Amino acid sequence: MATASIARVLVDSPLPQLDRLFDYRVPEALRESAVPGVRVRVPLRSAGRVADGYIVELVDSGDFTGTLSDIESVVSPIAVLTPEVAVLARKAADRAAGSATDIVRLAVPGRQVRVEKSWLAGDDRPVMEPVVAGPVDGYPLGLIESAVIEGHRLAVDAVPLVTEVSPGVWAGRWALTMAQSAALALEAGKSAILSVPDYRDQEQLMAALHSVLPAERIVHLDARQSNPDRYRAFLRCLEGQPLAIVGNRSVVYAPAANLGLVMVWDDGDPLHSEPLSPYVHTRDAALLRQEQSGCALIFLGHTRSTEVERLVELRWLTTVSSTPAVRPKVIPTAQQTSTDRLAAQARIPSIAWREAKAALERGPVLIQVARPGYAPRLACVDCGQSARCLKCEGPLGQKTARSIPACGWCGALAAEWHCELCEGTRLRFVGATAGRTAEDLGRAFPGVRILIADGDRPLLSIGAEPALVIATRGAEPVAAGGYQAVLLLDGEQMAARESLRVGEDCLRWWSNAAALAARGAPTILVGVGGLLASTLATWRQADYARTELADRRRLRFPPAVRVATVTGSLDAVSSALQTLEVPTEDLLGPVDTEPGSVRTIVRFDYNSGARIAGALRAEVIRNATTRRKAAAIKGKRAPLPPSLRVRFDDVEPFAE
DNA sequence: AGCACGCCGACT
DNA sequence: GTCGGCGTGCTC
Numbered sequence: 286m287a288t289a290s291i292a293r294v295l296v297d298s299p300l301p302q303l304d305r306l307f308d309y310r311v312p313e314a315l316r317e318s319a320v321p322g323v324r325v326r327v328p329l330r331s332a333g334r335v336a337d338g339y340i341v342e343l344v345d346s347g348d349f350t351g352t353l354s355d356i357e358s359v360v361s362p363i364a365v366l367t368p369e370v371a372v373l374a375r376k377a378a379d380r381a382a383g384s385a386t387d388i389v390r391l392a393v394p395g396r397q398v399r400v401e402k403s404w405l406a407g408d409d410r411p412v413m414e415p416v417v418a419g420p421v422d423g424y425p426l427g428l429i430e431s432a433v434i435e436g437h438r439l440a441v442d443a444v445p446l447v448t449e450v451s452p453g454v455w456a457g458r459w460a461l462t463m464a465q466s467a468a469l470a471l472e473a474g475k476s477a478i479l480s481v482p483d484y485r486d487q488e489q490l491m492a493a494l495h496s497v498l499p500a501e502r503i504v505h506l507d508a509r510q511s512n513p514d515r516y517r518a519f520l521r522c523l524e525g526q527p528l529a530i531v532g533n534r535s536v537v538y539a540p541a542a543n544l545g546l547v548m549v550w551d552d553g554d555p556l557h558s559e560p561l562s563p564y565v566h567t568r569d570a571a572l573l574r575q576e577q578s579g580c581a582l583i584f585l586g587h588t589r590s591t592e593v594e595r596l597v598e599l600r601w602l603t604t605v606s607s608t609p610a611v612r613p614k615v616i617p618t619a620q621q622t623s624t625d626r627l628a629a630q631a632r633i634p635s636i637a638w639r640e641a642k643a644a645l646e647r648g649p650v651l652i653q654v655a656r657p658g659y660a661p662r663l664a665c666v667d668c669g670q671s672a673r674c675l676k677c678e679g680p681l682g683q684k685t686a687r688s689i690p691a692c693g694w695c696g697a698l699a700a701e702w703h704c705e706l707c708e709g710t711r712l713r714f715v716g717a718t719a720g721r722t723a724e725d726l727g728r729a730f731p732g733v734r735i736l737i738a739d740g741d742r743p744l745l746s747i748g749a750e751p752a753l754v755i756a757t758r759g760a761e762p763v764a765a766g767g768y769q770a771v772l773l774l775d776g777e778q779m780a781a782r783e784s785l786r787v788g789e790d791c792l793r794w795w796s797n798a799a800a801l802a803a804r805g806a807p808t809i810l811v812g813v814g815g816l817l818a819s820t821l822a823t824w825r826q827a828d829y830a831r832t833e834l835a836d837r838r839r840l841r842f843p844p845a846v847r848v849a850t851v852t853g854s855l856d857a858v859s860s861a862l863q864t865l866e867v868p869t870e871d872l873l874g875p876v877d878t879e880p881g882s883v884r885t886i887v888r889f890d891y892n893s894g895a896r897i898a899g900a901l902r903a904e905v906i907r908n909a910t911t912r913r914k915a916a917a918i919k920g921k922r923a924p925l926p927p928s929l930r931v932r933f934d935d936v937e938p939f940a941e
Numbered sequence: 942a943g944c945a946c947g948c949c950g951a952c953t
Numbered sequence: 954g955t956c957g958g959c960g961t962g963c964t965c
Contacts, residue, residue: 294965300942307965330944330964349965910962945963952956 289343292319292356294327295371296338297386301906303329304384307338308347312355319343319356322364322371324396326357339366339389361401363523365393367540369578374538376573380894381933382849382902383563391561392538397516404520411501413526418468418497422461423607429462429583432603433469433546438575438582440593440602443550445613445800445824447767450496455746455765456489457800459585463548464493466583467529471502475545475580476527480536480567482556484509487531488745489763490550494529506539507532534559534567537574547571548583553590553786553793554759564932568592587796587826591789591837592844594830604827613799616640617810617818631725637772637809638729641753644770644806645733649752651761651768652726653798655775663690667709671724674699681712723755738762758794767803777812785842785939788817788833795821841871843936846888849901850938853908853929855883861904861929862887865897886938901931 293306309327311319319325321340329336335357347353366374366389374388403409421429423444432439443459450456450464467477479494481487487505494503506518522530525542532539534557537547549557549571557567568584575582584593584602596602618636623629628638641650663672663681672681674692681690681699690699690712703710727735730753738744738756747754749765756762758779779791791813799808799821810818820829838845851858858875867889874885889897908929 291965296964298942298964300964303942303964305965309965327965334943334964336964347965351965353965943964945961947961948958950956950958952954 289345290316291344291347291353292325292340293342293344293347294325294338294356295341295366295385295389296327296329296336297389298329298336299384299386301384301902301909304378304386306341308344308349308353309356310353311343315356315359318359318362320364321368322366323362324360324365326360328354328357339371339393341366341371342368361396363401363405363520365396365519365523365540367523369544370538370540373570373574373577376577377565377570378563379902380569380573380898381563381565382898382905382931383565387562388538388565391535391559392540394515394519395512397513400513400516400520404517409517409521410524413501414499416468416471416498416502416527418472419465421465421469423458423611424462424605425608428605429466430469432583432605433466433581434473436545436579436581438596438602439584439605440589440597441583441585441605442589442607442827443585443587443800444607444611445587445796446611446804447763447801449765450493453765454492455763456492457486457763459550459587459800460486460489460493461496462585463490463550464497464529466546466548467494468497470545470581471498471527471529473545474527475543476522476541477529477546477548478536478539478541478544478574479529479531479548479550480534480557480571481531481550482533482554483759484533485743485745485760486550487533490531494531498529502526502528504528504530505532506530506536508535509533533557534570537567537570544574544578544580546581546583547574548585551586551588551793551797552584552593553586553588553789555790562932564935566934569934572596586793587800588789588793589827589830591786591830591834594827594834595844597827598831598834611804612824613802613808614805615799615808615810615822615824617813617822619812619814625729627729627731631729633726633729633772633774634809634811637774637811640770640807640809641772642730644768645730645751645753647751648749648766648769648803649747649754649764651764651771651798651801652753652755653758653761653771653773653775653794654755655758655778663712665704665707665709666711666713668704668707672699672702672712673705675702726753726755736762758798761798761801763801767806768801769803769806771798771802771806771808773798773808773810773813776810780813780817785936788829791817792820792826792829796824796826841888842939843888843934846871847891847894847897847934848886848888848936848938849897849931849933850884850886850935851901851929851931852878852882852884854881857904857908857929858883858885861901861908861931864900864904865889867893867897884938898933905929905931 292309326335374385377388378385446458448458470477504518522540530539552568623635644650734752736754738760744762746763871888875883878884
């Protein structure tokens with residue numbers, strides 16, 4: 286036996302029973318190109334068919350005792366699945382009882398032959414100058430700097446201001462903090478992975494990065510790009526030069542050269558929660574990657590998620606606050622009718638209206654409203670006036686197209702509705718809450734330019750001129766110089782949502798909006814009192830997270846414990862649960878979901894995670910390989926019993 | 942998933 | 954005696 290002639294291959298298949306390494310002989314002709322990380326085609330089931338896969342490692346002798354098949358071909362000479370990422374994929378999959386292949390699909394973009402040829406020819410490689418970095422502004426000198434160099438783990442409070450990153454270009458100050466941290470890593474000859482929840486954040490971060498790094502050091506890598514763009518960016522990561530790699534959640538799997546820093550902005554944003562199996566959250570993937578590589582890890586945010594708070598309390602993360610402390614001026618106010626008729630119609634309390642009116646003399650004012658489509662609004666077909674509850678003036682909405690319109694506030698059914706203006710009786714949907722509110726708000730501030738920003742009408746930034754910006758939460762544009770006032774109008778509605786995370790979410794939405802205000806400009810929180818309001822007013826989000834986590838501990842809710850939702854036929858679910866050996870009080874359910882399918886939530890302590898994941902994974906595999914028996918007994922046309930599905934750390938079921 | 946192997950009912 | 958039904962199991 287000569288050197289390493291056996292390739293261990295990860296086969297690209299969604300089948301859980303194939304989620305392991307298969308040994309193949311490397312034929313003489315492929316000895317040169319068959320290196321770890323390359324894409325290969327291999328026969329599966331004795332030349333029956335071919336599958337795609339990746340060589341994960343080369344060994345002298347495998348543990349498989351049967352006859353080995355030959356690798357059929359090496360698809361491309363580029364080692365796209367680096368050993369580091371292969372190990373990470375395995376770990377992430379194991380933690381979530383999923384397939385490594387599913388992680389690899391997030392980590393490695395589809396091959397683009399033209400892009401690959403051009404890259405291999407070397408036309409795409411820019412010349413790299415050494416990076417010179419400055420300090421990270423706004424924090425105790427040397428603290429973040431040494432953490433990045435020495436590979437510490439931090440939870441950093443973002444500075445709640447906006448900043449001009451280049452002439453005329455404004456971004457949240459957090460983006461500059463991230464960019465400066467990345468520059469430090471690059472200066473030390475290491476790459477930085479920067480993960481942000483959405484493209485809006487990405488734009489700000491890119492602008493900030495361009496202010497501290499040369500363009501060729503910045504790579505943008507995420508699933509929203511076209512396939513060629515994404516693959517081109519991906520290949521740049523493989524060039525071996527230190528880069529700042531920016532993207533959304535799956536960027537944490539990028540094949541960064543000499544990784545020095547993973548930094549996550551606003552980890553509480555639900556967009557960091559991966560919707561694809563095995564549903565590994567950016568935060569968890571980042572933690573795994575940090576452990577694996579020893580790189581620095583920084584969670585940056587205006588608010589602290591309960592998950593990060595847990596890690597802080599475990600001393601796994603060290604907190605860092607800005608100096609000097611910056612605290613937005615927040616004024617909580619009860620929902621009250623304004624004396625001004627137009628303001629009253631728009632449901633703006635007098636304090637908020639006065640502040641906004643004064644601020645509009647100086648510059649833009651932000652009004653944050655609830656999400657569009659959250660409760661669809663209705664308007665009169667004839668005159669366009671938004672439909673109001675005849676009892677309480679609340680907005681009317683419809684749960685489904687067929688249901689009777691109901692009041693969004695008091696819940697009264699509006700079966701006999703008629704328009705108060707024109708006596709019309711027919712209703713139509715108005716898509717966005719912001720659209721409806723904009724009319725009313727516009728009337729409350731006559732003569733002011735109105736700008737709307739929501740999911741359908743994205744607006745990333747605006748100038749410093751007076752304007753009323755009406756934005757749904759999370760869609761707020763950055764204003765040059767900051768807003769002169771911020772009105773958080775629908776706080777009551779947002780806080781009324783039934784969800785385990787409602788407090789955290791509201792605080793995050795409001796804090797992120799307040800951070801867009803100019804220094805000293807007022808942020809007015811309408812209609813919300815209690816702990817949430819006082820937390821925002823005192824800007825002590827960490828204290829809130831501590832309280833919240835303590836509550837979760839008492840209730841044994843995540844993230845004080847981990848959870849797994851187990852879904853499938855009653856039989857499959859119950860037999861899976863029997864193998865887990867968890868006390869019955871930690872099994873919530875089963876409850877019926879779809880017909881023939883039940884769901885049980887299992888909760889368990891973090892130190893049982895590996896055991897639970899392993900046991901559930903075994904059950905998933907067992908179910909996948911013996912499932913057809915049940916289907917066949919019932920007859921061909923019988924509905925397929927749903928296979929056993931597990932999902933770890935999903936808090937959505939707690940919304941109910 | 943596919944595809945082969947295997948163990949019981951009607952057939953030239 | 955054999956052909957073929959689908960249930961069961963495996964994939965290097």
